[in-house]
Amino acid sequence: MTALEVIGKLLGCLVVFLTVPLLVGQLEHKVMAHMQSRLGPMYAGGFHGWAQLVADGVKFVQKESVVPARADRRVFELAPLVALLPYLFVLIAIPVAPGHSAHDLSVGVFFALAVVSVGVIGVLMAGWASANKYSLLGGLRAGAQLMAYELPLVLAAASVAMAAGTLSLDGIAHAWHWWWLPYQGVGLFVFFVAALAELRRPPFDMPLADSEIVFGPFTEYTGLRFGLFILAEYAGIVVFSALTAVLFLGGWKGPFLETGLGWLWLLIKTFLLSFVVIWLRVSYPRLREDQLQKFAWAGLVPLALAQVALTGVVRVATA
Amino acid sequence: MTGADVVFGLLGIVCLAAALLVVTARNVIHAALWLVVCFGALAGCYLVLTAEFVAWVQVLIYIGAVVVLMLFGAMLTRAPIGRQQPLDSTNRPVAALAGLATAGILVTLVVASFKGAYVDIHHTEVGDGRVLGTAVFRYFVLAFEVASVLLLAALVGAIVLTRSDRD
Amino acid sequence: MHLTLALVLSALLFAAGVYGVLVRRNAVALLMAVELMLNAANLDLVAFDAWFKDRLHSGQTLALFVVVIAAAEVGVGLAIVLALFRMRDSVAVDEAIDLADRDPVRRPVEQTQ
Numbered sequence: 057m058t059a060l061e062v063i064g065k066l067l068g069c070l071v072v073f074l075t076v077p078l079l080v081g082q083l084e085h086k087v088m089a090h091m092q093s094r095l096g097p098m099y100a101g102g103f104h105g106w107a108q109l110v111a112d113g114v115k116f117v118q119k120e121s122v123v124p125a126r127a128d129r130r131v132f133e134l135a136p137l138v139a140l141l142p143y144l145f146v147l148i149a150i151p152v153a154p155g156h157s158a159h160d161l162s163v164g165v166f167f168a169l170a171v172v173s174v175g176v177i178g179v180l181m182a183g184w185a186s187a188n189k190y191s192l193l194g195g196l197r198a199g200a201q202l203m204a205y206e207l208p209l210v211l212a213a214a215s216v217a218m219a220a221g222t223l224s225l226d227g228i229a230h231a232w233h234w235w236w237l238p239y240q241g242v243g244l245f246v247f248f249v250a251a252l253a254e255l256r257r258p259p260f261d262m263p264l265a266d267s268e269i270v271f272g273p274f275t276e277y278t279g280l281r282f283g284l285f286i287l288a289e290y291a292g293i294v295v296f297s298a299l300t301a302v303l304f305l306g307g308w309k310g311p312f313l314e315t316g317l318g319w320l321w322l323l324i325k326t327f328l329l330s331f332v333v334i335w336l337r338v339s340y341p342r343l344r345e346d347q348l349q350k351f352a353w354a355g356l357v358p359l360a361l362a363q364v365a366l367t368g369v370v371r372v373a374t375a
Numbered sequence: 376m377t378g379a380d381v382v383f384g385l386l387g388i389v390c391l392a393a394a395l396l397v398v399t400a401r402n403v404i405h406a407a408l409w410l411v412v413c414f415g416a417l418a419g420c421y422l423v424l425t426a427e428f429v430a431w432v433q434v435l436i437y438i439g440a441v442v443v444l445m446l447f448g449a450m451l452t453r454a455p456i457g458r459q460q461p462l463d464s465t466n467r468p469v470a471a472l473a474g475l476a477t478a479g480i481l482v483t484l485v486v487a488s489f490k491g492a493y494v495d496i497h498h499t500e501v502g503d504g505r506v507l508g509t510a511v512f513r514y515f516v517l518a519f520e521v522a523s524v525l526l527l528a529a530l531v532g533a534i535v536l537t538r539s540d541r542d
Numbered sequence: 543m544h545l546t547l548a549l550v551l552s553a554l555l556f557a558a559g560v561y562g563v564l565v566r567r568n569a570v571a572l573l574m575a576v577e578l579m580l581n582a583a584n585l586d587l588v589a590f591d592a593w594f595k596d597r598l599h600s601g602q603t604l605a606l607f608v609v610v611i612a613a614a615e616v617g618v619g620l621a622i623v624l625a626l627f628r629m630r631d632s633v634a635v636d637e638a639i640d641l642a643d644r645d646p647v648r649r650p651v652e653q654t655q
Contacts, residue, residue, distance in 0.1 A: 131408065166435065177438070177442065177446070181408065223503075383543055397575070398565065406571055407570075425592055426588045429606060444617070445570055445616070447620075463567060470564035477560045481553035486549075491544075492545035493544060494543050495595075502599055502602045510599040510602070515603050526610065529618050532618050533620075536624075537624050
């Protein structure tokens, strides 16, 4: 691999990182609007408001970035980057076609989960440094939520890795067959739901809960820094949808043209999963904090353990 | 001096500086955030030493869980911004003396014993998932089982300690 | 690369941990210093593993076990800290001296029944 190739791949990652989340954001505006019998953005850019998020971005850049007087300035300013950058690094490991990712790690699954889990530190930093009770409450809720949902997430991923016999994301996509859908179905459910909780998306948006704690850790943020947090949310949706697609839905595998159009299959699956994320936001009310914890420990963890046990039994029986 | 030496040295300086800030920071949250930097640099050191799996375990468990837990605990036990109850006790000179003595003795000892020892990182087997999985589940099965019982005991213990008997 | 580099880093990390454990009075900060010491040991294990070219990779495996034990330790440790905070409204370890072996002269006179 030449240096040029590496730079090209990294640039590709950056381009994907800067465009696909915006597309998902636009999708959210439009899908939510139509599900609620509205039109959503219609003016920006002319055709069905396609440039709404670009306009939003310009607005965020123009706004003043306020740091509260009592805030811990450095931590406050650093928090959005800590929340956003992990998602950029994960993109490096995601395979877009057979044997093609920016960098194929032999411990890809582990790498992805490890790096993603760093993002919550940004939210905790934001919550603490804002010098605001609501922010602190939101930060604490985010921390508690991450710790509860990290376990089922990792267990579900471990089940797939066991079934495939490798930790490499490309290897898992290679080993995938259509009958893994029922075989790893519980794992898929657990992983996807836990990912929603890690992203703090509704119905797991207790840390933000705009009707009780304003906007949680992001209450005091304005301008570009607030924009970065919003970008982190959409980038998170893209990354977790792509990870779910690679781990549980075969990634670049499709009914035809796998080698030529693998990246297209992955993109389609990612967008379908992103659509489900938005759909769930519109459909379900927010879980209460105790319901949220109970759902993780009494619901998802046993399910994930059962899935791991099933995979283990099948692996040993067919070995 | 090879490239690996330089990279390891730089990571080591970052790691050590962050570690010193962890034990001297005035604010417990700042200390926890420096701990993140320290563990991150340490994970980089593991990567240089070809321990790939351990490096990502370090990130997942230490940065993703242990530090988050510490931040969580610090916030729950009141960690105000700015001035607060002093984090250090009055025995700082004695502690500094003990720390320096430990550093002096250990550094002298390891330099005297392993001077010139060379790690050939280009010809060692990379510690990826397959290698470590084989090691854990073939040669360390008993330790693995004991560790799982330990974790269960810790889980039960933590729940017992923190539950309030009011309800 | 030179083995001493890793070993010296590990020794200095451990010393920083020693200083932290002795000087800190906030229990959470104390736990952080303990983590530093555990990580120093881990670095040693990994470095020796690479140096020996260990076929069984016992160094890295032991490092994994140390991580497991550290996770358990932090879980229980923070549970104790939270229980302490709930009882005394403070996490300063030098205030929790009910079980300390104190000088008999300074001990308050106890009532005999």
